[in-house]
Amino acid sequence: MLGKELLIFDGAMGSLLEERVPGHSIPEDLNITHPQVVRDIHLEYGVADCITTNTFGLNPLKYRGAYDLGQVAEAAISHARVTGKQVFFDVGPSGALMAPIGTLTFDGAYEAYATIARLTAHLVDGYICETFSDLLELKACVLALKEHTDKPIFATMTFDSTGRTLCGTTPEIAARTLSALGVDAMGANCSLGPKEMKGVVEELLRHSSVPVILQPNMGLPTLRDGKTYYPLTQEEFLNAVTEYRDMGVSVLGGCCGTTPSLIRRMCSLRGPISRPRAEEKTYVCSATRSAEWNGGVRVCGERLNPTGKKALKAALLEGDYDYLTREAMAQEEAGADLLDLNVGVPGIDEAKVMVEACQSVQGVCNLPLQIDSSSPDALEAGARYYNGIPLLNSVNGERSVMERVFPIAKKYGAVVLGLTMDAQGVPKTASERYEIARRIVDCAGEYGIPPHRILIDTLTLTASAEQSQVKETLEALRLVRTLGVNTALGVSNVSFGLPARSLLNKTFLTMAMTCGLTMPILNPCDSEMMGAVRAFSCLTGEDKGCEKYISAYGNSTPVATPTTNTTDLAGCVLHGLRGGVTAATLEALKTLAPLEVVEQVLIPTLEKVGAEYEAGRLFLPQLICAAEVAKDAFAVLEEKFPSSGTSRGTVVLATVQGDVHDIGKNIVKVVLQSYGFTVMDLGRDVSPEQVVEAALESHPVAVGLSALMTTTVPAMEETVRRLKAAGITAPIYVGGAVLTSEIASAIGADEYVPGAAEFARSLLARLDV
């Protein structure tokens, strides 16, 4: 019946409970303390097809009531059962924000919802997960329910007047992601009244391949003296939802402010439902951005693949995810449509690092990701923790590989990249590669993965070693397009071992796009390659009116860059000129030893910058820029002379537990690095145990703790106590807006420093430099 006939859900519970038991604080506890009140409300909604339990806030992370979770859940379900209708367990969000913005981890969210599932799976007819703003939290909820029950799952998000959720997810992204995850119905509830929801409804119906559910508020509320008022009339509500039913919404109910009498009137809307099929297309997304193929070319950035990249390999081995995020953001700014993420470096736990890398990159970069690994475990780990619809790279023509990877793609709703090779290697002819592609598409179909969720890579071989293969790769592109799939190639492989690589790469790219390449994997920071893509899009008409091309190249005068005759290192630091620092450092090394560069140029210049700042002639961003330039100079010195002794030792930094502000700590980090210290930055909200562990491991020359608020000073005191108890003798510096030297002394710290420069100077003095 779902999707064929209109289903009616019930309406608001909270507002009715507030009327009948005024002043209560935990609605879920009323299942225990006022069972008849709850039952009466359910019975009043008994005309609906499905009744939702009074459990919206019953989440282990949120519930602060007086009873055991299981006890409340069972009571709530038994009250809903009195209606004799289908009972759906109401699952609300935790109220916590997902990391890195907030403190809730994916595993923490998953476990909370798994607890709910374990308590209720045998008692309910289905689950309705509603009012979610964060797509990742909702994914954790859906997975937890799917992995613990086989009951239907309806999932709705809440969109506001901007047409997005509070975390920036659009109805399109929500619809496609939740459909791909295999929920039974998806839609929208709360925040808006029915009239305001129209744009959202249109998008949901256009993009959801599962039935759509809608539960609007009774209009937009106002709050007076702690009471909420809803101004909309029942006629206005019914007119709007009738239109939505006619458009194809399959399930209708009501959210805040709706009443049993409204739901009774909605029952007259019951009847057959018809809606157009959602558009099928190759589509990947993050929570906030999508990349879709509708006849054009989409660029996949290749710079997060450690093959041939020494610095990225080192970053992965050291767990320096800031390096990855910098590379990700540079590619995003350069115009990539999605990014390849590969963490395959010998010596690391690839599945674990894939998750960490994925979370770090997604924490700051909006682009969708291609999870790239030869390890199915790493693919699965990445796909599980990924926020959105990922692209999984890869499968090939080997049955065993497809049987391992396709179930992962099916479970997590991923798009899959297939390589036209198998156990025998890369075939020599285009037709053989086409046959492998056909095998991949056919096998994917056995797992319910249609051609529009597959891209095929016909494999680029190097022209220097296998010149005749170049045209086979191109011909294979043409052939596999007939399978209804999109295509991919790692373009720059073609020129390996030949001179003027960029010329070959650009030419091959254009040839390949003409043959049907739709996802070149390349370096988006290479302006020539991106230029070729833009020119192709312009000439083929994908870039309508050549708008993007004109926007990129229309102002042909080069952008004026700040001119300076300063090439010396001191000048670069003083003026924050990052562009010239490498050359300036190398120039300085012609006449000075590395340590002399540090002590005769960098440190004195930083002192001068600090003095200018204190005198009010420079402001904070300039101070930071100068410190960053000095830091870059240090990196050059370290790279050129690894044992030059330029590092002054390690400093462990942390913002203490309970505190998530870290701007001060980050400024200290940059300044200390600019003075030549190695900084182990533990981040924010760091427990005392983590600080102690880091200090014991790194033998620092100092530990720096930051706290912004008086409420987190106790955590700082505890951290100081534990450091001393662990025998850490390095001086403990403390800083932050609320601290003073008196407080520092009272909590046992060795020194209070009001700012980054003072920290560095004091530490240098202690080390007697």
Added chain:
Amino acid sequence: MSISVTVRKAAAYLGAKGEDAALYHRIEECLRVLEGIAHFRYLSGRYTRPLPFLLGEPYATYLKGTQAYYLCLATLGAEVSKYLLGLRATDMGAYVLADACASAYLETLCDQREAELGEPLGYRFCPGYGGSSVLDVGYIYEALEGQKAGIQLLGSGMMVPEKSMAGILAVGGRAEPRCEGCALYESCEKRRRGEPCWEKSC
């Protein structure tokens, strides 16, 4: 060229002294970016009887003589936090600038919403001012159901996304802001310079 209040406020947060056209230009560019990504949410409720946490000082003095007040809660949203996180990893100087701009922008948007309430309002009193406990943010968060604005309240009294604000607005309030009683009184550079944070920038 007229420089907006928001630009001047951000410049003040950055410690800038005097007119600085280059800085103002950078701030304006940053504010344009923030305008494009911010998901500003503002919750408010009007009350005529003081909630229990407002019966003591310093709130009693702040609300003295008023017949009504608003509680308010606002945020620039998660995408601004994400943007700041990205800058933190890539460009610390830009991050410091953007952090100041975001604080100034949040205040300006709140000022605008408060003007739309259509009543004469006293200055916005935020928990933590005048010796009040920052944990009192929790009362405002609970009263206005802060999670509906996508705000999480941490145990420390801080809110995430980081550019979020909770406050009280006295209707017809005549209380004047002052430095005494502030948690930052001892360490405050602005107070020492004679430029308290509660003074308007222009």
